[in-house]
Amino acid sequence: MLDALQFSSFSEFIDMGGYAFNVWSVYGLFALFVAVNLIMPVRKRKQILREQKRRLSFSESENNDEINSNNNEEGLD
C-alpha cells in the first residue's frame, strides 16, 4: 500500500513538484465549496424550523386568546 504512495516525504507532498500553489488552491477551493454548500442548507433548515415554530406558537396563543375573549364575552352576557 505504502509503495504506491507517490511522495517520499511530507515536504515533497506539500511541494507538489513545485506547483504547490496551483494544486493546493484547487483542492482548497473545492473543499471550501463542498463545506459551504453542505453547511448552508443545514443552517437554513434550522432557521426555517425555528421561525416556523415561533410563528406556530404565536398563532396558537392568539387563537387561545380569541377563545378566552369569546368566553369572557359570553360570561358578560
Next chain:
Amino acid sequence: MAAEQTSTLTAFYATLKRDLLIAFKRKNDVVNPFMFFVIVVSLFPIGISPESDRLSEIAAGVIWISVLLASMLSMDNLYRADYEDGSLEQLLLSPHPLFFMVLAKNLSHWLVSGLPVVLVSPLLAYMLNLPEEAYTTLFCSLLIGTPIMSLVGSIAVALTVGLGSRGLILAVITLPMSVPVLIFGTLSVQATLNAASPIGLLAIMLAMLAVAVSLAPLASAAALRISVN
C-alpha cells in the same frame, strides 16, 4: 352585419400595420436606439486608436456588438406599451394563433429598429476603415443576424414585460444568447477578409434564422401568456 371572421393573414397584416403606425407616431423610440448605435460606433476609434490599420481589424466586431446593444435597447418597448394599455390582453384573446401575432410584432420591430441599422452599416464600416471587399458580407450578415436578435430578444422581453423595475435584467438574459449570432456574423466578415468564401457561414446564419422564425415566436407566445397571467 358582416360577421365573417378575418383570416389569420388579415390579422397578421393588421397587427403589423398597427405596430408600424405606433412606431411612426412615437419617433423617439425608433430614433434613439439608432442614434445610440451610431454614437457607440463613433466612440470606438476615440477609445482605441485612430490608426486605420487597427480600426479595420476591429471594425466588424465593433459594428456587430453595437448592433446587439442597440437592438437590445430598442427591444424594451416591444410589448410594454401594449401590456400597460391592455392591448396585449386583446391580442392573447384573439381567435388567431398567437404565434403569428408575435411574428407580426417582431417583424415590425425589426423593420423599424433592425433594418435602419443594417442600412447604415456600410457607412459606419467606411468610417472604421473596413476593407471594401467586406462591405457586402457585413451587410448580408447583419441582414440575416438582426432578425434573429429581434426574435430571440423578444422571448426575454416577453418574460420581463410585467416587471415594474426591469433594470438590466433584459441585458443579462439576452446578451449571452447572442453569442452564436455574433460568432457567425463576425466570422463571415473575417472569412471575406482572408479571401475565403463567406457563403457557407452565411448559410449557417440563414439556417439559424429559419430555426428562430419557427421556434422563437412559440416561446415568446408562451412567455406572454405567463406574463399576462
Next chain:
Amino acid sequence: MPPVTPESPVDKVADKPMLRASNLFCERDERVLFSGLDLELSEGQILQLQGSNGSGKTTLMRILCGLNDSYEGQISWYGEAIEEQTASFFSSLLYIGHRVGVSKALTPLENLRWSCSLRQQTSEEEILKALAEVGLRGFEESPCYTLSAGQQQRVSLARLLINPARLWILDEPFTTLDKKGVDLLETLLQAHVKAGGAVMVTTHHKLDIPELSILSLG
C-alpha cells in the same frame, strides 16, 4: 367559420349552458380566493359578480377568459372542456378589463380597426357608426392620449357594438363613465341579452336589468 351572432343562436346542444365552471379553486399569495366555486352562465343572462376589493372578482374573470391559468377545476364551453376549443371560444368572447386595450398613441379609429381585424371583417362605416353611437363623433381622428379616461373607455365600448361576440366579460366597465355613458352601457347590456347573448360584469353600480343574477364572492 360560420358567422357567429347573438341573433343566430346556437347550433349546439341547447340544454348545455354556455359557460359553466365547476369546483374552481384559486389561491393567490397564500390566500385562498375561492374554492369549490360553481357557476353557470346561459344565453340571455347577465351575471353580476359582487364582492369586496381583493375578493377575486377580476381573477375569476381572467380565469374564465383563459388569461389566467393558475386555478384548479373545470371550465366548459357548451358542455365541452374549454382547453379543447379555444379558437371557437375566443371568437365568441369579448373581454374588457381594467386596462381597456386602447393604445394611447393611436386614434380611436385606428384602435378599432386593429381590434376588429383580429376578429371579424368590419367596414369603415361600421366603425364610424359605432364611434358616433358611443358619443365620440368628432374624436375619430384625435390621438387617444388627448382623450379623457371616460372617452377611452367609450372607445373600448364601441367594440361591443361592432363585435357580435356572444359572451361579454366586462370588468368594472362603469367606473370612468359619466351618467350618459352609464345609460348607454345599460341599454347595450339589455339589448345584448335580449338578443340571446350573455354578460358577466363586475361593478359597484346598481344594475336595473330584469335578467340579472348575482354571484357574491368572498
Next chain:
Amino acid sequence: MWLWFSKLGSPKWFYDLSGKWLPWLIGAMVIFLTVGIVWALLFLPPDYQQGHTSRILIIHVAVAGTSLVFFPLMAVAGVITMVWRMKLADMVAKNAAPIGAWFSFLTLATGSIWGSVSWGTWWEWTDARLVTMLFQFFLLLGVISLRSALEDPDKAAKACALLSIVGLINVIAIKYSVEFWNTLHQVSSSVSFSSDSPNGPEFLIAIIIMLIAVYLFLSVCLIMATRNEILQRERRSQWVQNLVRLS
C-alpha cells in the same frame, strides 16, 4: 394520469422519501469523496508531461462534468412544471440554478488555475469548453435574476421554466458555435487541449470515482435545498406543522 403524477410529485412524498435516502447518500458521498481525494492526492502517479498538476484535473474534470447537467436538469424540470404543473419540479429547478452557478464558477476557477500552469495563462479564449462554461454561467445568472425579479412565485416558476428550456437550446448552440469559432482561430493557441487526456487507466478510474463523488454531492445539496423549500412553501399544511412541533 394527472392525479397519479401529482401524487408522485407531491412534496410530502418527496420529503419522506428523501428523508430516508439522505443518510445513505451522505454516507456514499463521504466515502467516494475521501477515496477520490486521497487517491488523487497521494497515490495517483504524476503525469509524464504535466507532473503533479494533473492532480488538479481530477477535480476540474469532475466538477466540469457535473456542471453540464444543470441546464438539461432545469429544462426537464421546466417541461414538467409547464405541462403537468408539478410544484416539486419547480422547487428542484429553483434550487438547481444557484448550485449550478456555483459549479460553473468552480469549473472556471479550477480550469484557469490549471491553465496557469499548462497554458502559461490564466484565461485562454481558444479553449472552447471554458468559454462555453463562462456563457453557461452567465445564462444561469440570468435565470436566477429573473427568478428574484418576479414576485409571484407561480409566475416565476413558469417564467423560469421557459427560460431554462430556451437556455438549454442556447447552451447547445453556444457550445457548437464556440467550438467552430475555435477551429478557425487556432493560430495563436500554443497548447492544444488534447494534452489533458488521461495518461492511462489509473487516471481514468480516479476521475470516475471523483465524478461519482461530485454527482453524489450535487444530489445531496439539491435534496437538502429542496427539502428546505418544501418546508417553506408547505408551511401551512398539517404535516409540516406537525413536523415543526416535533422538532
